[in-house]
Amino acid sequence: MADDPVFLITGASTGIGAATARQAAHAGHRVVLAARNQERLEMLAGELGGPDRALAVPCDVNEWAQQEAMVAAALEAYGRLDVVFANAGFGAKRGWLEETPEHWKNMVLTNVLGAALTARAAIPALKDSKGHLLFTGSVAGRRVMPGSLYSCTKWAITAMGEAVRADLDGTGIRVTTIEPGMVDTPFFDNPVEGALEADDIARAVIYAVSQPKHVDVNEILVRPVAQTP
Numbered sequence: 001m002a003d004d005p006v007f008l009i010t011g012a013s014t015g016i017g018a019a020t021a022r023q024a025a026h027a028g029h030r031v032v033l034a035a036r037n038q039e040r041l042e043m044l045a046g047e048l049g050g051p052d053r054a055l056a057v058p059c060d061v062n063e064w065a066q067q068e069a070m071v072a073a074a075l076e077a078y079g080r081l082d083v084v085f086a087n088a089g090f091g092a093k094r095g096w097l098e099e100t101p102e103h104w105k106n107m108v109l110t111n112v113l114g115a116a117l118t119a120r121a122a123i124p125a126l127k128d129s130k131g132h133l134l135f136t137g138s139v140a141g142r143r144v145m146p147g148s149l150y151s152c153t154k155w156a157i158t159a160m161g162e163a164v165r166a167d168l169d170g171t172g173i174r175v176t177t178i179e180p181g182m183v184d185t186p187f188f189d190n191p192v193e194g195a196l197e198a199d200d201i202a203r204a205v206i207y208a209v210s211q212p213k214h215v216d217v218n219e220i221l222v223r224p225v226a227q228t229p
């Protein structure tokens with residue numbers, strides 16, 4: 001319906017973002033799907049009901065102009081934004097001599113600056129709707145993973161959730177950091193055994209979003225049974 005809530009997700013082309021888009025659509029949200037791979041986004045948008053229900057918006061979260069355009073496209077199509085999930089991100093091998101400096105640069109930009117820019121672009125519209133902002137952190141943002149710059153980027157997300165929530169005090173906007181343990185998604189090059197499924201994390205997102213308006217679930221850390229750390 002024309003006044004159904006609108007749920008924007010970055011990193012919606014695969015994994016946790018795509019699973020969350022499916023569950024949000026099932027729960028009655030119109031969804032805005034952002035990532036770089038337009039073809040995957042268009043396929044998912046078609047699956048979720050086409051232009052009236054799901055909008056595909058190509059966006060590289062490292063680029064401020066593209067993030068502004070993403071929010072503008074959402075508002076133009078649906079007139080409001082109720083939930084924004086800053087979820088785009090990727091990893092790197094552990095070890096301070098692993099990967100290239102260029103890989104590190106892209107990862108830090110995407111995981112940290114990208115999430116910060118998503119929040120910045122979305123906050124004005126979320127103020128209007130008294131909406132909900134979520135970040136994807138990680139158990140790696142709660143425990144230090146030896147030799148992992150990725151873990152450092154997720155510690156930044158843990159801090160970002162707290163910093164943004166404090167900044168938005170009084171606006172009515174809720175802020176939640178979702179902190180997955182190991183999840184079997186394209187994040188890993190090969191399937192991982194004993195991991196969570198993307199749907200397990202999507203359910204945590206929907207749980208936070210579906211609480212009464214006066215309840216702000218600040219953080220949800222979800223591991224598969226017996227994952228250490």
Ligand SMILES: NC(=O)c1ccc[n+]([C@@H]2O[C@H](COP(=O)([O-])OP(=O)(O)OC[C@H]3O[C@@H](n4cnc5c(N)ncnc54)[C@H](OP(=O)(O)O)[C@@H]3O)[C@@H](O)[C@H]2O)c1
Nearest residue numbers: 011013014015016035036037060061088089182183185187
């Ligand atoms: N899988 C795990 O075990 C795990 C655990 C804890 C936290 N996380 C976090 O969960 C989030 C989602 O990861 P996932 O496991 O679902 O992996 P995934 O399936 O690889 O999804 C990553 C998503 O981020 C998008 N993305 C990457 N760089 C981007 C950029 N510059 N601009 C826009 N979108 C970009 C990718 O789409 P395009 O390539 O189309 O842009 C994709 O949709 C990430 O923040 C990750 O760090 C994952």
